[in-house]
Amino acid sequence: MSAIVAVLVLGLGTFAIKAAGPVLASGRALPAGLERFVRLVPPALLAALVATGTFGAPSGLVVDARAVGLGVAGIALWFRAPFAVVVLAAAASTALVRALW
Amino acid sequence: MTHSDAGTPRGPDPGAPVVPVPADDDAGLTTRAMTIALAVATFGVSFGVLAVAAGLSPSLAVLTSIIVFAGASQFALVGAIAAGASPLFGVLGGLLLNLRMLALGAAVGARLPTATLGRRLLDGYLLIDESAAVALSGPAATTGRRLRTVGIAVWIGWVGATAVGAYAGDLLGDLERYGLDATFPATFLALLAPWLRQRRLAATALLGAGIALLAWPVAAPGVPLMLAVMAVLPVLLADRLARRAAVPR
Numbered sequence: 001m002s003a004i005v006a007v008l009v010l011g012l013g014t015f016a017i018k019a020a021g022p023v024l025a026s027g028r029a030l031p032a033g034l035e036r037f038v039r040l041v042p043p044a045l046l047a048a049l050v051a052t053g054t055f056g057a058p059s060g061l062v063v064d065a066r067a068v069g070l071g072v073a074g075i076a077l078w079f080r081a082p083f084a085v086v087v088l089a090a091a092a093s094t095a096l097v098r099a100l101w
Numbered sequence: 102m103t104h105s106d107a108g109t110p111r112g113p114d115p116g117a118p119v120v121p122v123p124a125d126d127d128a129g130l131t132t133r134a135m136t137i138a139l140a141v142a143t144f145g146v147s148f149g150v151l152a153v154a155a156g157l158s159p160s161l162a163v164l165t166s167i168i169v170f171a172g173a174s175q176f177a178l179v180g181a182i183a184a185g186a187s188p189l190f191g192v193l194g195g196l197l198l199n200l201r202m203l204a205l206g207a208a209v210g211a212r213l214p215t216a217t218l219g220r221r222l223l224d225g226y227l228l229i230d231e232s233a234a235v236a237l238s239g240p241a242a243t244t245g246r247r248l249r250t251v252g253i254a255v256w257i258g259w260v261g262a263t264a265v266g267a268y269a270g271d272l273l274g275d276l277e278r279y280g281l282d283a284t285f286p287a288t289f290l291a292l293l294a295p296w297l298r299q300r301r302l303a304a305t306a307l308l309g310a311g312i313a314l315l316a317w318p319v320a321a322p323g324v325p326l327m328l329a330v331m332a333v334l335p336v337l338l339a340d341r342l343a344r345r346a347a348v349p350r
Contacts, residue, residue, distance in 0.1 A: 040336055
């Protein structure tokens with residue numbers, strides 16, 4: 001699958017998902033089971049993205065400067081820093097570790 | 102897409118998608134929309150940079166933001182491509198991430214009973230976490246106006262910032278030197294943070310992360326993400342057992 005095809009498929013699928021509610025609007029809620037499943041998917045997926053984005057490398061799992069960046073981002077989030085600060089702090093601390101080692 | 106508004110953690114509120122927003126007058130709504138757009142724009146720059154780093158052309162990066170217009174899923178797609186996986190995995194992961202929009206869309210749609218089909222399609226396109234959250238807080242009669250004001254502001258910020266990141270990325274040189282690869286997990290952590298306040302959602306997240314890490318060394322790129330969704334099942338099972346235990350006999 002080429003990148004442009006992937007973008008189009010993701011775009012169409014996303015649009016179908018997003019427009020389903022407004023177009024089929026009738027005050028009906030999702031089936032309870034699907035609703036429960038849908039609500040739990042984002043935390044599982046987002047956490048997987050955090051974990052693999054931090055420790056994943058082509059060779060397997062590694063602990064490198066990105067882990068420091070993630071830790072700093074976590075601290076920034078703990079103190080309710082704005083999003084831009086969280087991301088910049090992660091990038092800056094990762095860059096600093098790489099510059100020092 | 103889900104982002105943190107400056108100072109106020111927003112985004113996916115797991116229990117209820119309705120986030121209370123006090124100001125509903127025009128001035129308050131415009132200010133709110135612009136603040137959200139600005140926060141989203143910082144995401145957009147990272148997306149543009151990462152998309153080009155993953156091998157997309159700058160114009161395709163911008164087109165992606167226009168065509169998909171759902172941040173987290175765009176990152177998932179670009180992440181799969183950057184990891185050398187089939188983009189198919191990115192598409193599947195992105196669509197799974199967007200499934201929550203079914204619930205938000207149903208909630209918003211229920212409040213737009215008289216809109217024309219064209220307008221509903223536009224509302225669907227503009228539906229993102231931020232616009233839905235603002236749309237669902239306030240009088241039902243003005244739901245559409247709130248959705249469109251925030252949606253359009255965020256669209257401008259998101260697409261414009263993607264262009265900046267995509268076209269100015271060349272000027273930045275070696276992305277890893279500046280730690281820009283770390284913005285990726287940091288971005289997802291910021292998206293994840295609001296979910297971690299509830300214990301069972303935090304448990305789901307922890308399980309998902311664990312499954313993905315276990316699968317990473319042995320599975321094809323992209324597969325760990327799919328497997329991580331399985332973390333939902335034991336939590337649903339635990340919910341079911343808890344409900345059964347709560348039923349009086």
